[in-house]
Amino acid sequence: MYKKLRRFTVISIIGNYWQLLLTSLGQTLLLTLLSLFFAFIIGLIFGLMNVSKKKILNIIGVVYVDGIRGVPLIVLAYFVYFGVPALIRALGASNFKLSALVAGVISLSMNAGAYMAEIFRAGIQSVDKGQMEASRSLGLPYGTSMRKVVLPQAIRTMIPAIISQFIISLKDTSILSVIGFPELTKAGNIMVANTFAAFQVWGIVAVMYMVVIITLSRVAKNLERKLRREDV
Amino acid sequence: MDREPVIHVKDLKKSFGSLEVLKSISVDIYEGEVVVIIGPSGSGKSTFLRCLNRLEDITSGDVRVLNNDISSKHININKVRENIGMVFQHFNLFPHMSVLENITMAPTTLKLMTKEEAEKKGLELLKTVGLESKASTYPAQLSGGQKQRVAIARALEMNPKIMLFDEPTSALDPEMVGEVLNVMKELAKEGMTMCIVTHEIGFAREVASRVIFMDGGYIIEEGTPDEVFNNPKEKRTIDFLNKVL
Numbered sequence: 115m116y117k118k119l120r121r122f123t124v125i126s127i128i129g130n131y132w133q134l135l136l137t138s139l140g141q142t143l144l145l146t147l148l149s150l151f152f153a154f155i156i157g158l159i160f161g162l163m164n165v166s167k168k169k170i171l172n173i174i175g176v177v178y179v180d181g182i183r184g185v186p187l188i189v190l191a192y193f194v195y196f197g198v199p200a201l202i203r204a205l206g207a208s209n210f211k212l213s214a215l216v217a218g219v220i221s222l223s224m225n226a227g228a229y230m231a232e233i234f235r236a237g238i239q240s241v242d243k244g245q246m247e248a249s250r251s252l253g254l255p256y257g258t259s260m261r262k263v264v265l266p267q268a269i270r271t272m273i274p275a276i277i278s279q280f281i282i283s284l285k286d287t288s289i290l291s292v293i294g295f296p297e298l299t300k301a302g303n304i305m306v307a308n309t310f311a312a313f314q315v316w317g318i319v320a321v322m323y324m325v326v327i328i329t330l331s332r333v334a335k336n337l338e339r340k341l342r343r344e345d346v
Numbered sequence: 347m348d349r350e351p352v353i354h355v356k357d358l359k360k361s362f363g364s365l366e367v368l369k370s371i372s373v374d375i376y377e378g379e380v381v382v383i384i385g386p387s388g389s390g391k392s393t394f395l396r397c398l399n400r401l402e403d404i405t406s407g408d409v410r411v412l413n414n415d416i417s418s419k420h421i422n423i424n425k426v427r428e429n430i431g432m433v434f435q436h437f438n439l440f441p442h443m444s445v446l447e448n449i450t451m452a453p454t455t456l457k458l459m460t461k462e463e464a465e466k467k468g469l470e471l472l473k474t475v476g477l478e479s480k481a482s483t484y485p486a487q488l489s490g491g492q493k494q495r496v497a498i499a500r501a502l503e504m505n506p507k508i509m510l511f512d513e514p515t516s517a518l519d520p521e522m523v524g525e526v527l528n529v530m531k532e533l534a535k536e537g538m539t540m541c542i543v544t545h546e547i548g549f550a551r552e553v554a555s556r557v558i559f560m561d562g563g564y565i566i567e568e569g570t571p572d573e574v575f576n577n578p579k580e581k582r583t584i585d586f587l588n589k590v591l
Contacts, residue, residue: 247401248438248497252452252504253428262455266442 122311124318131305138301139322145218145297146284152223153283154276157230162260164235175231182228187289191221195293214295222290226283233275237268270341277334281327288323298322350413352377352508352539353398358407360393367393369563371407377507380540382550382571385560386586391543394560395510398541399423399430412507428456431501435513437493439485439500445472446481449500464503471499475529491522495529502533509533511542547590551575559583 128135163175182190195217202210212220241264249259288299302319306312351374360368367390375381383391396402397409404417414426440448449471450464459467472478475495485493494514501509511530515523527549534540534553544550550557550571557574559567559582567580575591578584 242436242438244434244436244438245440248432248434248440249452250424251399251401251427251430251432252500253424253426253456254452255424258455262451263440270442 122309122314124314127305127309127311127314127318131301134301134305135298135318135322138296138298139326141295142284142287142297143326145215145222145287145290145295146280148219149222149226149287150280150283152219153226153230153279156223156227157232157234160227160231161234161238164231165238179228179231182224187221187225187286188292190225191217191290191293194221194224214290214293217293218287218290218295222283222286225286226279229279229282230276233272233279234268236275237272238264240271241267273341274334274338277330277337281330281334284327284330285323349376351375351410352412353541354408354410355398356408358394358397358404358409360390360397360402360405367563368397368405371560371563371565373558373565373568375539375541377539378537378555380534380538380542380553380555381558382554382556383541383543383558383560384545384547384550384586384590385566389560390563391560392512395512395541395543398508398510399427399432401432428458428504429507431498431504431506431509433494433497433501433509433511433514435516437485437490437497437517439488439493439497441485444482444484445477445488445496448485448496449503452500453503458504468499468503471502472496474532475499476525489522490518491525494518494522494526498526498529498533508539508541511540511544513543513545515544515546545590547575547587559586561586 160175160178163171164179166172166175185193195212195214199210199212238260245263245267246256246259249263250256254262287295287297291297291300291303294300298319302315305315309315353373353375355371355373358368358371359366371390371394383394385391393402397404398411398416400409400416400423407417408415409417411426412429414421416423416426439445440451443451446465446468449468450459450461453459453464454461469478469481472481475498477492477495477499480488480492480496485496488496498514514530515526518526523546527546530540530542530549531553542550542554552571554571556568557571558565559574559578559580561582567574567578567583574583575587578587
Protein backbone atom coordinates (compact mmCIF):
# COMPACT_ATOMS: atom_id res chain seq x y z
CA MET A 115 0.00 0.00 0.00
CA TYR A 116 2.74 2.41 1.02
CA LYS A 117 4.63 1.63 -2.15
CA LYS A 118 1.59 2.20 -4.35
CA LEU A 119 0.83 5.52 -2.69
CA ARG A 120 4.37 6.57 -3.49
CA ARG A 121 4.32 5.30 -7.02
CA PHE A 122 1.16 7.27 -8.04
CA THR A 123 1.20 10.82 -6.83
CA VAL A 124 -1.68 13.14 -7.64
CA ILE A 125 0.57 14.85 -10.16
CA SER A 126 1.52 11.66 -11.95
CA ILE A 127 -2.09 10.48 -12.12
CA ILE A 128 -3.20 13.78 -13.60
CA GLY A 129 -0.21 13.59 -15.98
CA ASN A 130 -1.21 10.12 -17.18
CA TYR A 131 -4.97 10.51 -17.20
CA TRP A 132 -5.70 14.17 -17.91
CA GLN A 133 -7.29 13.33 -21.24
CA LEU A 134 -9.64 10.80 -19.67
CA LEU A 135 -10.43 13.20 -16.84
CA LEU A 136 -11.27 16.04 -19.19
CA THR A 137 -13.31 14.01 -21.69
CA SER A 138 -15.27 12.37 -18.89
CA LEU A 139 -15.91 15.74 -17.28
CA GLY A 140 -17.10 16.87 -20.70
CA GLN A 141 -19.44 13.85 -20.86
CA THR A 142 -20.74 14.70 -17.39
CA LEU A 143 -21.51 18.27 -18.47
CA LEU A 144 -23.03 17.06 -21.76
CA LEU A 145 -25.31 14.66 -19.92
CA THR A 146 -26.29 17.37 -17.43
CA LEU A 147 -27.05 20.00 -20.07
CA LEU A 148 -29.03 17.65 -22.31
CA SER A 149 -31.01 16.31 -19.36
CA LEU A 150 -31.72 19.75 -18.02
CA PHE A 151 -32.89 20.93 -21.41
CA PHE A 152 -35.47 18.13 -21.57
CA ALA A 153 -36.24 18.45 -17.86
CA PHE A 154 -37.09 22.11 -18.49
CA ILE A 155 -39.63 21.12 -21.15
CA ILE A 156 -41.04 18.26 -19.04
CA GLY A 157 -41.19 20.59 -16.03
CA LEU A 158 -42.97 23.29 -18.01
CA ILE A 159 -45.58 20.83 -19.31
CA PHE A 160 -46.32 19.16 -15.98
CA GLY A 161 -46.00 22.42 -14.04
CA LEU A 162 -48.67 23.94 -16.29
CA MET A 163 -50.83 20.87 -15.76
CA ASN A 164 -50.50 21.29 -12.02
CA VAL A 165 -51.68 24.91 -12.03
CA SER A 166 -54.47 24.25 -14.51
CA LYS A 167 -58.10 24.51 -13.45
CA LYS A 168 -58.86 21.21 -15.17
CA LYS A 169 -58.99 18.40 -12.62
CA ILE A 170 -57.85 15.74 -15.08
CA LEU A 171 -54.66 17.67 -15.90
CA ASN A 172 -53.97 18.18 -12.19
CA ILE A 173 -54.23 14.44 -11.67
CA ILE A 174 -51.83 13.63 -14.52
CA GLY A 175 -49.40 16.22 -13.16
CA VAL A 176 -49.54 14.91 -9.61
CA VAL A 177 -49.18 11.28 -10.72
CA TYR A 178 -46.08 12.12 -12.74
CA VAL A 179 -44.41 14.26 -10.09
CA ASP A 180 -45.15 11.94 -7.17
CA GLY A 181 -44.47 8.83 -9.23
CA ILE A 182 -41.04 9.90 -10.43
CA ARG A 183 -40.03 11.41 -7.10
CA GLY A 184 -40.96 8.13 -5.46
CA VAL A 185 -38.37 6.17 -7.47
CA PRO A 186 -34.63 6.39 -6.73
CA LEU A 187 -32.68 7.60 -9.77
CA ILE A 188 -30.53 4.48 -9.82
CA VAL A 189 -33.64 2.27 -10.09
CA LEU A 190 -35.04 4.52 -12.80
CA ALA A 191 -31.75 4.26 -14.70
CA TYR A 192 -31.73 0.44 -14.46
CA PHE A 193 -35.37 0.38 -15.52
CA VAL A 194 -34.77 2.56 -18.58
CA TYR A 195 -31.46 0.98 -19.58
CA PHE A 196 -32.17 -2.70 -18.90
CA GLY A 197 -35.90 -3.02 -18.18
CA VAL A 198 -37.51 -1.18 -21.07
CA PRO A 199 -35.24 -2.64 -23.82
CA ALA A 200 -35.83 -6.14 -22.37
CA LEU A 201 -39.56 -5.62 -22.72
CA ILE A 202 -39.21 -4.28 -26.26
CA ARG A 203 -37.01 -7.25 -27.22
CA ALA A 204 -39.56 -9.61 -25.70
CA LEU A 205 -42.20 -7.93 -27.84
CA GLY A 206 -40.28 -8.80 -31.01
CA ALA A 207 -37.59 -6.19 -31.76
CA SER A 208 -34.86 -8.68 -30.93
CA ASN A 209 -31.88 -6.37 -31.38
CA PHE A 210 -33.24 -3.39 -29.53
CA LYS A 211 -30.74 -1.63 -27.31
CA LEU A 212 -30.50 1.85 -25.84
CA SER A 213 -27.14 3.59 -25.69
CA ALA A 214 -25.97 4.60 -22.23
CA LEU A 215 -26.18 8.25 -23.25
CA VAL A 216 -29.80 7.98 -24.44
CA ALA A 217 -30.84 5.94 -21.40
CA GLY A 218 -28.94 8.32 -19.14
CA VAL A 219 -30.54 11.43 -20.63
CA ILE A 220 -34.01 9.83 -20.45
CA SER A 221 -33.69 8.82 -16.80
CA LEU A 222 -32.10 12.05 -15.65
CA SER A 223 -34.58 14.24 -17.59
CA MET A 224 -37.53 12.32 -16.19
CA ASN A 225 -36.12 12.64 -12.69
CA ALA A 226 -35.14 16.32 -12.91
CA GLY A 227 -38.35 17.02 -14.86
CA ALA A 228 -40.44 16.05 -11.85
CA TYR A 229 -38.54 18.46 -9.62
CA MET A 230 -38.63 21.10 -12.35
CA ALA A 231 -42.42 20.72 -12.54
CA GLU A 232 -42.59 21.68 -8.88
CA ILE A 233 -40.27 24.65 -9.51
CA PHE A 234 -42.55 25.79 -12.34
CA ARG A 235 -45.67 25.31 -10.23
CA ALA A 236 -44.23 27.37 -7.39
CA GLY A 237 -42.93 30.01 -9.80
CA ILE A 238 -46.26 30.40 -11.58
CA GLN A 239 -48.14 30.53 -8.28
CA SER A 240 -45.78 33.23 -7.00
CA VAL A 241 -47.05 35.60 -9.70
CA ASP A 242 -49.93 37.74 -8.45
CA LYS A 243 -53.35 36.46 -9.59
CA GLY A 244 -54.18 39.96 -10.81
CA GLN A 245 -51.64 39.62 -13.62
CA MET A 246 -53.56 36.78 -15.25
CA GLU A 247 -56.87 38.60 -14.65
CA ALA A 248 -55.62 41.83 -16.21
CA SER A 249 -54.38 39.95 -19.26
CA ARG A 250 -57.61 37.95 -19.61
CA SER A 251 -59.71 41.10 -19.19
CA LEU A 252 -57.97 42.51 -22.28
CA GLY A 253 -59.24 39.56 -24.30
CA LEU A 254 -56.07 37.48 -24.36
CA PRO A 255 -56.63 33.71 -24.16
CA TYR A 256 -55.31 31.73 -21.18
CA GLY A 257 -52.30 30.27 -22.99
CA THR A 258 -51.21 33.59 -24.46
CA SER A 259 -51.57 35.25 -21.06
CA MET A 260 -49.42 32.52 -19.54
CA ARG A 261 -46.73 32.94 -22.19
CA LYS A 262 -46.69 36.75 -22.39
CA VAL A 263 -47.50 37.81 -18.85
CA VAL A 264 -47.20 35.09 -16.22
CA LEU A 265 -44.26 32.92 -17.33
CA PRO A 266 -41.77 35.76 -17.95
CA GLN A 267 -42.34 36.89 -14.38
CA ALA A 268 -42.37 33.36 -12.99
CA ILE A 269 -39.08 32.40 -14.61
CA ARG A 270 -37.31 35.33 -13.00
CA THR A 271 -38.20 34.06 -9.57
CA MET A 272 -37.38 30.50 -10.61
CA ILE A 273 -33.79 31.13 -11.69
CA PRO A 274 -32.14 30.35 -8.32
CA ALA A 275 -34.16 27.14 -7.98
CA ILE A 276 -33.33 26.13 -11.56
CA ILE A 277 -29.61 26.59 -10.91
CA SER A 278 -29.80 24.56 -7.74
CA GLN A 279 -31.57 21.81 -9.71
CA PHE A 280 -28.75 22.07 -12.26
CA ILE A 281 -26.24 21.41 -9.48
CA ILE A 282 -28.25 18.49 -8.12
CA SER A 283 -28.56 16.96 -11.60
CA LEU A 284 -24.86 17.44 -12.23
CA LYS A 285 -24.10 15.43 -9.11
CA ASP A 286 -26.75 12.87 -10.02
CA THR A 287 -24.94 12.10 -13.28
CA SER A 288 -22.45 10.12 -11.15
CA ILE A 289 -25.25 7.61 -10.50
CA LEU A 290 -25.34 6.89 -14.23
CA SER A 291 -21.88 5.34 -14.00
CA VAL A 292 -23.84 2.18 -13.05
CA ILE A 293 -25.14 1.84 -16.60
CA GLY A 294 -21.66 2.33 -17.99
CA PHE A 295 -21.94 5.89 -19.16
CA PRO A 296 -18.37 7.26 -19.45
CA GLU A 297 -18.81 10.22 -17.14
CA LEU A 298 -16.44 11.45 -14.45
CA THR A 299 -17.27 8.88 -11.76
CA LYS A 300 -16.95 6.04 -14.26
CA ALA A 301 -13.53 7.45 -15.22
CA GLY A 302 -12.63 7.39 -11.54
CA ASN A 303 -13.54 3.70 -11.38
CA ILE A 304 -11.35 2.95 -14.41
CA MET A 305 -8.41 4.88 -13.01
CA VAL A 306 -8.61 3.14 -9.63
CA ALA A 307 -8.74 -0.23 -11.40
CA ASN A 308 -5.56 0.67 -13.27
CA THR A 309 -3.56 2.32 -10.51
CA PHE A 310 -5.03 0.99 -7.23
CA ALA A 311 -4.51 4.56 -5.98
CA ALA A 312 -8.03 5.03 -4.60
CA PHE A 313 -7.20 7.91 -2.29
CA GLN A 314 -5.57 10.06 -4.94
CA VAL A 315 -8.03 9.23 -7.73
CA TRP A 316 -11.23 9.85 -5.73
CA GLY A 317 -9.61 12.96 -4.29
CA ILE A 318 -9.00 14.29 -7.79
CA VAL A 319 -12.52 13.38 -8.93
CA ALA A 320 -14.09 14.99 -5.87
CA VAL A 321 -12.14 18.20 -6.36
CA MET A 322 -13.18 18.36 -10.02
CA TYR A 323 -16.88 18.06 -9.14
CA MET A 324 -16.39 20.61 -6.41
CA VAL A 325 -14.72 23.18 -8.65
CA VAL A 326 -17.46 22.99 -11.26
CA ILE A 327 -20.24 23.12 -8.70
CA ILE A 328 -18.77 25.92 -6.61
CA THR A 329 -18.29 27.96 -9.78
CA LEU A 330 -21.94 27.37 -10.69
CA SER A 331 -23.12 28.31 -7.20
CA ARG A 332 -21.17 31.54 -7.41
CA VAL A 333 -22.78 32.35 -10.74
CA ALA A 334 -26.18 31.56 -9.22
CA LYS A 335 -25.54 33.83 -6.22
CA ASN A 336 -24.52 36.70 -8.47
CA LEU A 337 -27.55 36.24 -10.68
CA GLU A 338 -29.79 36.18 -7.63
CA ARG A 339 -28.28 39.39 -6.30
CA LYS A 340 -28.60 41.03 -9.69
CA LEU A 341 -32.25 40.03 -10.00
CA ARG A 342 -33.01 41.33 -6.51
CA ARG A 343 -31.42 44.66 -7.38
CA GLU A 344 -33.53 44.96 -10.53
CA ASP A 345 -36.69 44.28 -8.57
CA VAL A 346 -36.28 47.35 -6.38
CA MET B 347 -86.80 52.63 -22.69
CA ASP B 348 -87.06 50.99 -26.05
CA ARG B 349 -83.29 50.91 -26.69
CA GLU B 350 -81.46 47.63 -26.26
CA PRO B 351 -79.42 47.63 -23.05
CA VAL B 352 -75.65 47.06 -23.50
CA ILE B 353 -75.65 45.06 -20.30
CA HIS B 354 -78.65 42.98 -19.36
CA VAL B 355 -78.53 41.02 -16.12
CA LYS B 356 -81.43 38.87 -15.00
CA ASP B 357 -81.55 36.93 -11.73
CA LEU B 358 -77.74 36.57 -11.55
CA LYS B 359 -76.56 34.29 -8.77
CA LYS B 360 -72.95 33.63 -7.80
CA SER B 361 -71.67 31.25 -5.15
CA PHE B 362 -68.17 30.48 -3.96
CA GLY B 363 -68.58 26.94 -2.69
CA SER B 364 -71.40 27.08 -0.18
CA LEU B 365 -71.15 30.85 0.21
CA GLU B 366 -73.74 32.65 -1.90
CA VAL B 367 -72.32 36.10 -2.67
CA LEU B 368 -74.83 37.29 -5.27
CA LYS B 369 -78.35 36.16 -4.44
CA SER B 370 -80.42 37.66 -7.22
CA ILE B 371 -79.22 40.58 -9.27
CA SER B 372 -81.24 42.04 -12.15
CA VAL B 373 -80.26 45.22 -13.88
CA ASP B 374 -80.16 46.79 -17.35
CA ILE B 375 -77.48 49.26 -18.30
CA TYR B 376 -77.81 51.42 -21.41
CA GLU B 377 -75.26 52.97 -23.69
CA GLY B 378 -73.63 56.09 -22.29
CA GLU B 379 -74.74 55.46 -18.73
CA VAL B 380 -72.34 55.91 -15.83
CA VAL B 381 -73.48 53.48 -13.18
CA VAL B 382 -71.85 53.74 -9.78
CA ILE B 383 -72.22 50.79 -7.45
CA ILE B 384 -71.85 51.44 -3.75
CA GLY B 385 -72.37 49.32 -0.68
CA PRO B 386 -70.64 47.92 2.39
CA SER B 387 -67.69 45.57 1.91
CA GLY B 388 -68.77 42.00 1.35
CA SER B 389 -71.99 43.13 -0.31
CA GLY B 390 -70.96 41.55 -3.62
CA LYS B 391 -70.22 44.74 -5.61
CA SER B 392 -66.86 43.60 -6.95
CA THR B 393 -68.11 40.08 -7.61
CA PHE B 394 -70.99 41.51 -9.59
CA LEU B 395 -68.63 43.64 -11.66
CA ARG B 396 -66.35 40.64 -12.28
CA CYS B 397 -69.30 38.60 -13.50
CA LEU B 398 -69.86 41.15 -16.26
CA ASN B 399 -66.70 40.04 -18.08
CA ARG B 400 -66.81 36.56 -16.59
CA LEU B 401 -63.65 36.90 -14.54
CA GLU B 402 -65.93 35.07 -12.12
CA ASP B 403 -67.87 32.12 -13.47
CA ILE B 404 -71.58 32.74 -13.41
CA THR B 405 -73.39 30.27 -11.17
CA SER B 406 -76.82 30.91 -12.67
CA GLY B 407 -78.89 33.60 -14.33
CA ASP B 408 -78.73 35.55 -17.55
CA VAL B 409 -75.92 37.94 -18.32
CA ARG B 410 -75.98 39.52 -21.76
CA VAL B 411 -73.24 41.96 -22.64
CA LEU B 412 -73.34 43.70 -26.04
CA ASN B 413 -75.80 41.05 -27.18
CA ASN B 414 -73.57 38.16 -26.16
CA ASP B 415 -74.94 35.66 -23.69
CA ILE B 416 -71.80 35.41 -21.56
CA SER B 417 -73.41 32.97 -19.12
CA SER B 418 -73.22 30.44 -21.96
CA LYS B 419 -70.21 28.15 -22.05
CA HIS B 420 -70.22 28.13 -25.85
CA ILE B 421 -69.47 31.76 -26.36
CA ASN B 422 -65.96 33.03 -27.19
CA ILE B 423 -65.48 35.06 -24.04
CA ASN B 424 -62.15 36.48 -25.27
CA LYS B 425 -63.89 38.21 -28.17
CA VAL B 426 -66.45 39.74 -25.81
CA ARG B 427 -63.75 40.87 -23.39
CA GLU B 428 -62.03 42.82 -26.18
CA ASN B 429 -64.97 45.21 -25.93
CA ILE B 430 -65.03 45.46 -22.12
CA GLY B 431 -62.18 47.37 -20.52
CA MET B 432 -61.44 46.69 -16.87
CA VAL B 433 -59.51 48.69 -14.32
CA PHE B 434 -58.50 47.01 -11.08
CA GLN B 435 -57.97 48.21 -7.55
CA HIS B 436 -54.33 47.14 -7.59
CA PHE B 437 -53.65 48.36 -11.16
CA ASN B 438 -52.18 45.01 -12.26
CA LEU B 439 -49.76 46.58 -14.71
CA PHE B 440 -47.31 44.11 -16.20
CA PRO B 441 -44.06 44.85 -14.33
CA HIS B 442 -41.78 43.33 -16.98
CA MET B 443 -43.04 45.65 -19.72
CA SER B 444 -42.60 49.38 -20.21
CA VAL B 445 -45.61 51.65 -19.94
CA LEU B 446 -46.07 51.72 -23.71
CA GLU B 447 -45.60 47.94 -24.00
CA ASN B 448 -48.24 47.47 -21.30
CA ILE B 449 -50.63 49.42 -23.49
CA THR B 450 -49.76 47.93 -26.88
CA MET B 451 -49.27 44.29 -25.89
CA ALA B 452 -52.90 43.14 -26.12
CA PRO B 453 -53.93 44.69 -29.47
CA THR B 454 -50.67 43.68 -31.17
CA THR B 455 -50.68 40.15 -29.75
CA LEU B 456 -54.29 39.72 -30.84
CA LYS B 457 -53.35 41.18 -34.25
CA LEU B 458 -56.02 43.87 -33.99
CA MET B 459 -53.46 46.58 -34.76
CA THR B 460 -49.98 46.76 -36.21
CA LYS B 461 -47.21 47.74 -33.82
CA GLU B 462 -47.09 51.25 -35.35
CA GLU B 463 -50.85 51.78 -35.05
CA ALA B 464 -50.86 50.51 -31.48
CA GLU B 465 -47.96 52.73 -30.47
CA LYS B 466 -49.46 55.79 -32.11
CA LYS B 467 -52.77 55.27 -30.35
CA GLY B 468 -50.99 54.35 -27.12
CA LEU B 469 -49.02 57.60 -27.11
CA GLU B 470 -52.20 59.59 -27.78
CA LEU B 471 -53.90 57.88 -24.85
CA LEU B 472 -50.89 58.52 -22.63
CA LYS B 473 -51.21 62.18 -23.57
CA THR B 474 -54.87 62.27 -22.58
CA VAL B 475 -54.03 60.78 -19.18
CA GLY B 476 -51.10 63.19 -18.85
CA LEU B 477 -48.29 60.66 -18.97
CA GLU B 478 -46.80 60.98 -22.46
CA SER B 479 -43.34 61.47 -20.92
CA LYS B 480 -43.53 58.07 -19.19
CA ALA B 481 -43.91 55.87 -22.29
CA SER B 482 -40.60 54.04 -21.85
CA THR B 483 -40.70 53.96 -18.04
CA TYR B 484 -41.36 50.72 -16.15
CA PRO B 485 -44.33 50.47 -13.78
CA ALA B 486 -42.10 50.15 -10.70
CA GLN B 487 -40.98 53.74 -11.22
CA LEU B 488 -44.51 55.18 -11.25
CA SER B 489 -46.63 56.45 -8.37
CA GLY B 490 -49.94 54.75 -7.62
CA GLY B 491 -51.95 57.44 -9.37
CA GLN B 492 -49.72 57.24 -12.43
CA LYS B 493 -50.02 53.44 -12.50
CA GLN B 494 -53.78 53.64 -12.41
CA ARG B 495 -53.84 56.19 -15.24
CA VAL B 496 -51.65 53.87 -17.32
CA ALA B 497 -54.04 51.02 -16.50
CA ILE B 498 -56.93 53.11 -17.78
CA ALA B 499 -55.00 53.91 -20.97
CA ARG B 500 -54.21 50.22 -21.38
CA ALA B 501 -57.91 49.35 -21.21
CA LEU B 502 -58.89 52.18 -23.59
CA GLU B 503 -56.34 51.08 -26.19
CA MET B 504 -58.66 48.20 -27.06
CA ASN B 505 -61.44 50.64 -28.03
CA PRO B 506 -63.84 49.14 -25.50
CA LYS B 507 -67.54 49.89 -25.61
CA ILE B 508 -67.90 49.44 -21.86
CA MET B 509 -65.46 50.21 -19.04
CA LEU B 510 -65.57 48.46 -15.67
CA PHE B 511 -63.81 50.04 -12.70
CA ASP B 512 -63.28 47.92 -9.60
CA GLU B 513 -62.49 50.31 -6.74
CA PRO B 514 -59.99 52.20 -8.89
CA THR B 515 -58.93 54.63 -6.16
CA SER B 516 -59.07 52.43 -3.05
CA ALA B 517 -55.38 51.54 -3.13
CA LEU B 518 -54.21 55.12 -3.73
CA ASP B 519 -52.77 57.67 -1.36
CA PRO B 520 -55.37 60.43 -0.83
CA GLU B 521 -53.46 63.05 -2.82
CA MET B 522 -53.52 60.81 -5.91
CA VAL B 523 -57.23 60.04 -5.94
CA GLY B 524 -58.10 63.28 -7.74
CA GLU B 525 -55.90 62.69 -10.78
CA VAL B 526 -57.50 59.29 -11.43
CA LEU B 527 -61.05 60.54 -10.86
CA ASN B 528 -60.39 63.41 -13.28
CA VAL B 529 -59.44 60.99 -16.02
CA MET B 530 -62.62 59.04 -15.32
CA LYS B 531 -64.71 62.21 -15.43
CA GLU B 532 -63.30 63.07 -18.84
CA LEU B 533 -64.15 59.59 -20.02
CA ALA B 534 -67.72 59.94 -18.73
CA LYS B 535 -68.07 63.27 -20.52
CA GLU B 536 -67.08 61.62 -23.78
CA GLY B 537 -70.03 59.29 -23.41
CA MET B 538 -68.30 56.06 -22.38
CA THR B 539 -70.58 53.48 -20.78
CA MET B 540 -69.09 52.91 -17.35
CA CYS B 541 -69.73 50.67 -14.37
CA ILE B 542 -67.84 51.83 -11.32
CA VAL B 543 -67.53 50.21 -7.91
CA THR B 544 -66.26 52.90 -5.60
CA HIS B 545 -66.39 54.46 -2.16
CA GLU B 546 -65.99 57.98 -3.56
CA ILE B 547 -69.45 59.37 -2.82
CA GLY B 548 -68.55 62.87 -4.00
CA PHE B 549 -67.46 61.50 -7.34
CA ALA B 550 -70.64 59.43 -7.61
CA ARG B 551 -72.79 62.50 -6.96
CA GLU B 552 -71.03 64.45 -9.66
CA VAL B 553 -70.58 61.87 -12.41
CA ALA B 554 -73.10 59.05 -11.97
CA SER B 555 -76.20 58.89 -14.08
CA ARG B 556 -77.41 56.12 -11.84
CA VAL B 557 -76.39 54.89 -8.40
CA ILE B 558 -76.92 51.31 -7.30
CA PHE B 559 -76.75 50.42 -3.62
CA MET B 560 -75.97 46.77 -2.94
CA ASP B 561 -76.02 44.85 0.31
CA GLY B 562 -75.95 41.15 1.14
CA GLY B 563 -75.95 40.04 -2.49
CA TYR B 564 -79.00 42.07 -3.52
CA ILE B 565 -79.58 45.44 -5.15
CA ILE B 566 -81.35 47.28 -2.35
CA GLU B 567 -81.96 50.58 -4.05
CA GLU B 568 -81.17 52.36 -7.28
CA GLY B 569 -81.82 55.72 -8.81
CA THR B 570 -80.25 59.04 -9.73
CA PRO B 571 -77.59 60.33 -7.33
CA ASP B 572 -80.14 62.80 -6.00
CA GLU B 573 -82.67 60.05 -5.27
CA VAL B 574 -80.21 57.70 -3.61
CA PHE B 575 -78.05 60.17 -1.71
CA ASN B 576 -80.57 62.85 -0.78
CA ASN B 577 -83.79 60.87 -0.47
CA PRO B 578 -82.89 57.24 0.22
CA LYS B 579 -85.94 55.09 0.81
CA GLU B 580 -84.51 51.89 2.24
CA LYS B 581 -83.32 51.70 5.83
CA ARG B 582 -80.13 49.86 4.84
CA THR B 583 -79.22 52.60 2.39
CA ILE B 584 -79.79 55.25 5.04
CA ASP B 585 -77.66 53.35 7.57
CA PHE B 586 -74.85 52.93 5.06
CA LEU B 587 -74.90 56.57 3.96
CA ASN B 588 -74.90 57.74 7.57
CA LYS B 589 -71.71 55.79 8.09
CA VAL B 590 -69.82 56.96 4.99
CA LEU B 591 -71.00 60.56 4.62
